Amino acid sequence: MHVRFMSTVGMLGLMVSLSTPSFAQAPDSASSYEPQQVIVKFADSIDACSAAADLVQEFSELMGQTTLQPLMGKPCDVRSTQELSAIQQEIKARYSYRSQRAPLDAEFPKIEQVFILSYEKVVPVESLIDRFRQHPQIDYAQPNYIVQTSFTPTAAPAVVTHSAMSVDSLWGLQRIQAPEAWSLSQGQGVVVAVIDTGVDLKNPDLKDNLWTNVLEVPNNGIDDDRNGFIDDVQGWDFAEDSNEPMDENGHGTHVAGIIAAVGHNAMGVVGVAPQAHIMPIKALGVEQGTSFDLARAMIYATRQGADVINNSWGCSAASDAVLESSVRYAYSMGAVVVFAAGNDAQDVQACSPQNMSTQKPIIVAASTTEDKQADFSNVGLHIDVAAPSEKILSLRVDGAHAEVVSLDGTSMAAPHVAGIAALLFAYRPTLSNEAVRQIIRASAEDIDFPGFDPLSGAGRVNALKALNLSEPVQANLVAPSMDQSIYAGQSEVVVEMQLLGYELEHYRLSYREAIEDSSWLPLVADTEVVESDPTGSWVVSGLAPGTYILRLEAITSTGQVLEDLITVERL
Numbered sequence: 001m002h003v004r005f006m007s008t009v010g011m012l013g014l015m016v017s018l019s020t021p022s023f024a025q026a027p028d029s030a031s032s033y034e035p036q037q038v039i040v041k042f043a044d045s046i047d048a049c050s051a052a053a054d055l056v057q058e059f060s061e062l063m064g065q066t067t068l069q070p071l072m073g074k075p076c077d078v079r080s081t082q083e084l085s086a087i088q089q090e091i092k093a094r095y096s097y098r099s100q101r102a103p104l105d106a107e108f109p110k111i112e113q114v115f116i117l118s119y120e121k122v123v124p125v126e127s128l129i130d131r132f133r134q135h136p137q138i139d140y141a142q143p144n145y146i147v148q149t150s151f152t153p154t155a156a157p158a159v160v161t162h163s164a165m166s167v168d169s170l171w172g173l174q175r176i177q178a179p180e181a182w183s184l185s186q187g188q189g190v191v192v193a194v195i196d197t198g199v200d201l202k203n204p205d206l207k208d209n210l211w212t213n214v215l216e217v218p219n220n221g222i223d224d225d226r227n228g229f230i231d232d233v234q235g236w237d238f239a240e241d242s243n244e245p246m247d248e249n250g251h252g253t254h255v256a257g258i259i260a261a262v263g264h265n266a267m268g269v270v271g272v273a274p275q276a277h278i279m280p281i282k283a284l285g286v287e288q289g290t291s292f293d294l295a296r297a298m299i300y301a302t303r304q305g306a307d308v309i310n311n312s313w314g315c316s317a318a319s320d321a322v323l324e325s326s327v328r329y330a331y332s333m334g335a336v337v338v339f340a341a342g343n344d345a346q347d348v349q350a351c352s353p354q355n356m357s358t359q360k361p362i363i364v365a366a367s368t369t370e371d372k373q374a375d376f377s378n379v380g381l382h383i384d385v386a387a388p389s390e391k392i393l394s395l396r397v398d399g400a401h402a403e404v405v406s407l408d409g410t411s412m413a414a415p416h417v418a419g420i421a422a423l424l425f426a427y428r429p430t431l432s433n434e435a436v437r438q439i440i441r442a443s444a445e446d447i448d449f450p451g452f453d454p455l456s457g458a459g460r461v462n463a464l465k466a467l468n469l470s471e472p473v474q475a476n477l478v479a480p481s482m483d484q485s486i487y488a489g490q491s492e493v494v495v496e497m498q499l500l501g502y503e504l505e506h507y508r509l510s511y512r513e514a515i516e517d518s519s520w521l522p523l524v525a526d527t528e529v530v531e532s533d534p535t536g537s538w539v540v541s542g543l544a545p546g547t548y549i550l551r552l553e554a555i556t557s558t559g560q561v562l563e564d565l566i567t568v569e570r571l
Helices: 048-058 081-094 125-133 171-175 251-260 291-303 321-332 410-427 433-442 463-468
Strands: 006-009 014-017 033-042 066-070 114-119 138-148 191-196 277-282 288-290 308-311 336-340 362-367 385-388 392-395 404-407 474-479 484-486 492-500 504-513 521-528 535-539 546-556 561-570
Touching: 033 048, 033 125, 033 291, 033 321, 048 066, 048 114, 081 291, 125 138, 138 291, 138 321, 171 385, 191 251, 191 291, 191 410, 251 277, 251 392, 251 410, 277 291, 288 291, 291 308, 291 321, 308 410, 321 336, 336 410, 336 433, 362 410, 362 433, 385 410, 410 433, 410 463, 433 474, 433 561, 474 546, 474 561, 492 504, 492 546, 504 535, 521 535
Parallel strands: 191 277, 191 308, 308 336, 336 362, 362 385, 484 561
Antiparallel strands: 006 014, 033 114, 033 138, 066 114, 138 288, 392 404, 474 492, 492 535, 504 521, 504 546, 546 561
C-alpha cells in the first residue's frame, strides 16, 4: 500500500508526491548501525597498524576485548607497506586500459589506513566515536551503518515460467533504444560488477556471461592470485565471507539480468549489454548489509578489474566516509560507478555516497512508462539521469530455469545505465570514466521540466544516442562546490569551470534564488569557449542570506545545451 502526501523537494520548490520505499532503502531509525563496532581512518602520515594497536591499548579498559580488521589487505601481522604499494601498481598494470580512464588528478584515498574495531563491552557507539574524533591520529570515525533490503514484485504480471520474453515486451530496452544500439555495441568483454544480494550462478540466462577469475584455480583451497580471497573463481560473498556469492533474495539476480542477460538464446530476457560479463559480489544478505562490507566489495570489484560497478541499494546516512572512500578508490582506478538514487522520495543530498560532488558516481533516478519521474524516486541536483524503473521484467532466482518477474524501483533504473556504460566502453575503450558520465548525460532525452531539473537530471537515458555522440563533451562547475557556504564577509566568489570538447562553442553563467518562480539572473553572458578551464566572478555582497542555485550552460555547434547546477548557502 502506498501513502501519498505533498512535500517541497530540496530547495527548488518543486512539488512531488511521496510514497513508501520499495527496494534497498536506508533504515529509518537513527540507531541503524552495528552495535559495538566503529570504523576509523588513521592519518595518512602514520603507520596505521601501529596506531591501531596503540588505540586498542589506550582504550582497552573502556572497550574490553577488541579485534581489528583492515578495510584493504591482509591483517597487520602479515602485511607490509611495500606490499600494499606494489598491489596498486600491479592492478594498474594488469588493467591498463581501465587505468587510462581515470583523470590524472584523481584523488587516491589511503584506504589501507581504514580499520573496523569490534569491541566486547557495551559502550554506546556515539560516545566512542566522539572520543575517537578528538584523537590526534584519527582522520575520521563513524558507525558501521546498516543498509536494509526490502522489495516486493509488482502485482502483475506474475512470474513467467520457462518462457522467453520478446524484446518487444521489454519496454525499458525499447524506450532507451538498446536494440538499435546493438548494431554498434553489445558490451563485448566489458566487466560489470553487481554489488548486491548476490547472483543466481546457475541461471541459464546469465551463466554464459558470468565473469571468471582466470588467475584462480577452482577448489584447490589456495589463494592463487594472492588477493586475500581463496577460490574466488566467480566473485565473493562479503556478507558470509564465502567464495559463493549466491543470491538468496532475488534482487541481485534481477539487477544482473537487466544489465547482461544473454541474448538470442530463446529463454528469459535480454540485457542492455548482452555480451558484457557480470562479476557477482554479495555484500547484502537476505535482509541487510553494512557500510564496511559494501566498501570492501567496492574495493574488491576494483582490484579484480571491473570496468563498471552497479550499486542498486539505498543510502545509510548523509555522510558515510568509508563508502565515499571506496567510491573514490574505484574512480581513481578508472572504473565507472553507478548508484540508484533511492526510493524515499526525498532529496538525494541526504544520502551518501550518492551525494558526492567530486569523483562522483552516476546517480540514477526512476522514470515511468509515461516518461515521468516515478513518485517513489529520490530527487535533487545530484541526480545525473533517469532510467526505466517500473514493471521491469528480469530474472529471478529459480535454480536451473530462466523464470522472469516484474519489479519496480531505482534499483531497476541504475542497471539500465550500467548497461549503457558497458556498451560505451566496448565501442570506445579509451573513454575516461568522467567522459562516460558526461556522454550519458549529454545524450539523455529531456523529460519532466525543460533543461536540467532535480527530478530526472539531464533526462531519461538513450543508449543509441550515447553511442552516436560524435565527441565527448564536458561542462562542469568545479568551484564553488555543491552546498558550499558563502560567509557574510565575502563580497565576491570565483567561479571555476571545466569545458571540454571541440564541439563546445559558447557558455554562460546565471544564478537564482532556490525558491519557486524565482528568475535566472545573468553572471556571464554568451562567451566563446577558448580555454578548457575558464573562470568567472560572482559578486555576492548584495545577496540576502539564503540558498541560491548557480547554473553553467554550455552550447555546442549543433545548438545542444549542456547544464550543470549547484546550490550554495549565503550565510
